[in-house]
Amino acid sequence: MVRSLAGPLIALAVLAAAPLPLPLKSALRNHNAARVSSSGGLAGLRTPYTGKTLTRVLFLAAALALLFLGKADSGEAANITVNIGDNWFCDPSFAGSVCPRTILTGDTITWSWVGGNPHSSTACNSTFTSCGAAQGWDSGIKSSGTFVRTFNSAGTFFYHCSVHGSMRGRIDVIQDSDGDSWSDAVETALGTNPVQACAATPAENDEPTDSWPLDTDDDRFVDTADIASLSSRFGLPGSGTDVRYDLNLSGFIDTADIAFMTSRFGEACVP
Numbered sequence: 001m002v003r004s005l006a007g008p009l010i011a012l013a014v015l016a017a018a019p020l021p022l023p024l025k026s027a028l029r030n031h032n033a034a035r036v037s038s039s040g041g042l043a044g045l046r047t048p049y050t051g052k053t054l055t056r057v058l059f060l061a062a063a064l065a066l067l068f069l070g071k072a073d074s075g076e077a078a079n080i081t082v083n084i085g086d087n088w089f090c091d092p093s094f095a096g097s098v099c100p101r102t103i104l105t106g107d108t109i110t111w112s113w114v115g116g117n118p119h120s121s122t123a124c125n126s127t128f129t130s131c132g133a134a135q136g137w138d139s140g141i142k143s144s145g146t147f148v149r150t151f152n153s154a155g156t157f158f159y160h161c162s163v164h165g166s167m168r169g170r171i172d173v174i175q176d177s178d179g180d181s182w183s184d185a186v187e188t189a190l191g192t193n194p195v196q197a198c199a200a201t202p203a204e205n206d207e208p209t210d211s212w213p214l215d216t217d218d219d220r221f222v223d224t225a226d227i228a229s230l231s232s233r234f235g236l237p238g239s240g241t242d243v244r245y246d247l248n249l250s251g252f253i254d255t256a257d258i259a260f261m262t263s264r265f266g267e268a269c270v271p
């Protein structure tokens with residue numbers, strides 16, 4: 001079973017760097033159609049958009065959603081295979097460049113030798129100038145078989161092939177303690193609880209901290225009330241108590257935040 005892993009940390013970094021537009025990468029996650037119809041649909045939203053602008057925003061929201069490949073499965077660690085070929089990690093498109101993979105803490109990477117020449121997976125520092133077992137791991141030089149490593153700490157880990165230094169890879173390990181698909185680091189920045197995925201009570205603002213960045217009114221759904229609450233802060237700096245509405249931590253509450261929340265409309269949190 002392969003878990004969906006392009007989590008908020010990565011996506012938010014992309015959003016912060018280049019909010020619009022973004023490349024389409026994968027299938028759009030399903031939304032709760034019943035929730036949409038029972039709440040009156042998108043026409044009732046209090047957004048600053050009308051007509052073509054709203055259409056554009058909704059299109060961009062769909063594009064942003066593609067970066068979020070979904071909620072992690074219920075706490076079960078994943079095993080991700082990274083192929084080693086001649087001369088690349090992951091697939092031939094990464095020949096001469098760094099192949100990135102994003103996983104959660106506790107997940108395992110299995111490097112699999114699929115080429116004909118000898119290669120290694122050898123850990124490096126961030127500039128690839130110092131590599132070896134002392135940096136974390138070294139598979140040794142092999143031309144077949146596998147090498148397995150489990151990553152239990154959050155962080156960014158670099159590696160290369162000790163035979164072909166231009167073969168490079170990176171493992172981004174994200175901690176998401178409550179499994180709500182928002183990393184601990186992002187939740188801490190937003191001021192939401194990184195170890196609680198859902199509001200404890202359905203009443204708003206009766207708990208010391210909110211739990212799920214997308215659910216501002218504690219009803220455990222992303223709905224019109226959440227989007228309206230965010231939209232009412234459009235243009236404000238994402239500071240103080242409003243920081244939780246600055247979903248991409250760009251410093252301002254803007255179209256990217258609204259588009260992203262809209263893209264998750266109808267989704268429920270999972271305690």
Ligand SMILES: [Ca+2]
Nearest residue numbers: 178180182183
């Ligand atoms: Ca989380």
Ligand SMILES: [Ca+2]
Nearest residue numbers: 193196197211
């Ligand atoms: Ca949380």
Ligand SMILES: [Ca+2]
Nearest residue numbers: 199201203218
């Ligand atoms: Ca509450």
Ligand SMILES: [Ca+2]
Nearest residue numbers: 215217219221
């Ligand atoms: Ca809500």
